[in-house]
Amino acid sequence: MRPTLDQVTEELNKRGIKPSHQRIKVLQYLMGHFVHPTADTIYNEVHKEVPTLSKTTVYNTLGHFAETGLVRVINIEDNETRYDINVHDHGHFKCLVCGAVYDFPVDMDGLGETGLAGFAVQDRNVYFKGTCPACLGIQN
Amino acid sequence: MRPTLDQVTEELNKRGIKPSHQRIKVLQYLMGHFVHPTADTIYNEVHKEVPTLSKTTVYNTLGHFAETGLVRVINIEDNETRYDINVHDHGHFKCLVCGAVYDFPVDMDGLGETGLAGFAVQDRNVYFKGTCPACLGIQN
DNA sequence: GTTCCTGCAAAAGCTTTGCAGAAGA
DNA sequence: TCTTCTGCAAAGCTTTTGCAGGAAC
Numbered sequence: 161m162r163p164t165l166d167q168v169t170e171e172l173n174k175r176g177i178k179p180s181h182q183r184i185k186v187l188q189y190l191m192g193h194f195v196h197p198t199a200d201t202i203y204n205e206v207h208k209e210v211p212t213l214s215k216t217t218v219y220n221t222l223g224h225f226a227e228t229g230l231v232r233v234i235n236i237e238d239n240e241t242r243y244d245i246n247v248h249d250h251g252h253f254k255c256l257v258c259g260a261v262y263d264f265p266v267d268m269d270g271l272g273e274t275g276l277a278g279f280a281v282q283d284r285n286v287y288f289k290g291t292c293p294a295c296l297g298i299q300n
Numbered sequence: 301m302r303p304t305l306d307q308v309t310e311e312l313n314k315r316g317i318k319p320s321h322q323r324i325k326v327l328q329y330l331m332g333h334f335v336h337p338t339a340d341t342i343y344n345e346v347h348k349e350v351p352t353l354s355k356t357t358v359y360n361t362l363g364h365f366a367e368t369g370l371v372r373v374i375n376i377e378d379n380e381t382r383y384d385i386n387v388h389d390h391g392h393f394k395c396l397v398c399g400a401v402y403d404f405p406v407d408m409d410g411l412g413e414t415g416l417a418g419f420a421v422q423d424r425n426v427y428f429k430g431t432c433p434a435c436l437g438i439q440n
Numbered sequence: 441g442t443t444c445c446t447g448c449a450a451a452a453g454c455t456t457t458g459c460a461g462a463a464g465a
Numbered sequence: 466t467c468t469t470c471t472g473c474a475a476a477g478c479t480t481t482t483g484c485a486g487g488a489a490c
Contacts (some may be wrong), residue, residue, distance in 0.1 A: 180463090180470065199454080214472040219455065220319075234380070235427075239453080240478085241378040251412050253341035253419060264398040271411070271426065272391050275404035278433035279393060286411065293418035318489085321446065341481080351451085354447040359480065379478080 162192040175228040185210050186221045190231060190245040196252070196261040198240050235259065236287045251286035257295035266287075302332040315368040325350050326361045330385040331372060336392070336401040376401065376427045391426035397435035398408050404428075 168188050174177040175218065185206050190197075196207070204217045225231040225240055234242040234255045242254075251266035266286045308328050312319040325346050335354075337345070343358045362383055365371040374382040376394045384392075391406040406426045418435065 178464090178469075182471075194417070205392050215454095216456085216472055217470080220470085226375050233397060235378045238373070238375045238381040240453085241384060253412075254422070256422070259335075262419075264412050266412050272393075272404050274426060276428070278436070279402075279428075279430055280436055281393070281394070281430040284430040285425075285429075287425040287427065288412060288419075288421050289423040289425075290419055292480080296303040296306050296418070296420055318444080320488090322446075352447080355479095356447055356481085357445080360445080381479085 163188060165193075175230055176196050177228060177230075180261040182206075182213055182217050183221050183224075185213075186218065187225070187230070190225075190243065194246065194263075196234055196244050199244075202243070213242070219288035224235055234261070234285070234287075236289070249257060249284065251288060253288045253290065253292070255288055255295055256292050260292060262292060302336060305386070307331075311370070311410055313319065315370055315371075316367060317364055322346075322357050323361050323364075325353075327365070330383065332367075333346060334384075334403075336374055336384050338382050338383040342383070367391065368408065374401070374425070374427075376429070389424065391428060393428045393430070393432070395432035395435055396429055397431050401402060 165184065165188075168184050168191065169179045171191075172183060172187060177183060186202060189202060189206050193205075197220060199215070199218055202222070203213065203215050206218070207213045212238075222231065225243070227234050229247060230245075232244040232247045234244055234252055236241065236252055246263065247267040249266060251264045253262045253264055254260070255262070268284045268286075271284070271286075272281075305324065305328075308331065309319045311331075312327060317323060320359050326342060329342060329346050333345075334339075336393070339355070339358055340360060342362070343353065343355050346358070347353045354439060362371065365383070369387060370385075371413050372384045372387045374384055374392055376382065376392055386403065389406060389408040391404045393404055394403040395402070408424045408426075411424070411426075412421075
């Protein structure tokens with residue numbers, strides 16, 4: 161599951177980001193955990209492995225990753241920014257009961273073509289909310 | 301443009317929200333300004349008419365409105381929560397240059413049907429970002 | 441009189457900024 | 466050496482909470 165050091169380092173070099181120890185560990189975490197973590201979650205998890213890690217560095221790192229297209233920023237709720245290593249077109253579903261965020265396929269092509277003539281679209285996000293199957297099962 | 305007092309009061313009563321002076325003014329502002337304002341903008345604008353208005357009341361009021369489906373909450377960016385009086389299905393486009401948020405038509409039906417079997421969807425949002433025609437024109 | 445509403449002040453939570461020391465080329 | 470990176474501390478913002486006074490019915 162966890163990507164090799166070489167894979168991660170290469171990915172960073174490809175983007176022109178110097179592969180520091182902290183950056184490698186953060187990217188390694190993201191590439192191994194498709195749970196759309198918040199900055200806080202990333203900090204807590206990577207901090208276990210890199211005790212000197214600071215939140216400032218996590219924010220700096222995530223900022224670099226987002227700028228270079230390595231991660232996608234998810235603002236599905238107002239009180240939390242999440243980060244997704246999967247940058248391919250897809251939608252996000254947040255369960256309002258358990259808080260988990262799921263991916264689902266979305267055909268972004270043609271979405272909003274009508275009504276956006278003359279606009280230069282750079283970023284497309286589809287966010288759904290509701291209750292996931294697991295939480296629906298518990299309620300019944 | 302601005303709705304009448306009766307219209308606004310009736311809308312509140314319909315939702316079971318007591319039509320206090322502050323609530324009426326906030327709703328009146330929303331119904332007359334389709335600019336997807338932030339809580340801060342709403343506070344500043346309505347404060348001109350109601351000098352005693354507090355931000356706490358604005359947040360309380362918007363919370364009630366959102367709960368009863370009178371407004372839609374927009375989280376297109378992490379650092380700002382916006383409110384939309386238009387609760388019909390439509391997408392939002394944010395211009396990263398001037399910051400304006402535009403509406404555009406989106407066919408939500410069928411969007412994500414595949415891959416969300418077993419999920420109970422309550423809320424659907426489509427957020428696009430990029431540059432609006434006006435800002436594209438300035439650049440050229 | 442009882443309930444709900446308002447608004448000040450303070451607190452909370454997340455993110456950014458300033459800056460000095462450390463690491464790396 | 467020179468540049469870049471890291472991390473502590475502090476500040477900045479938006480939003481929430483506690484609570485006392487006030488309005489409404």
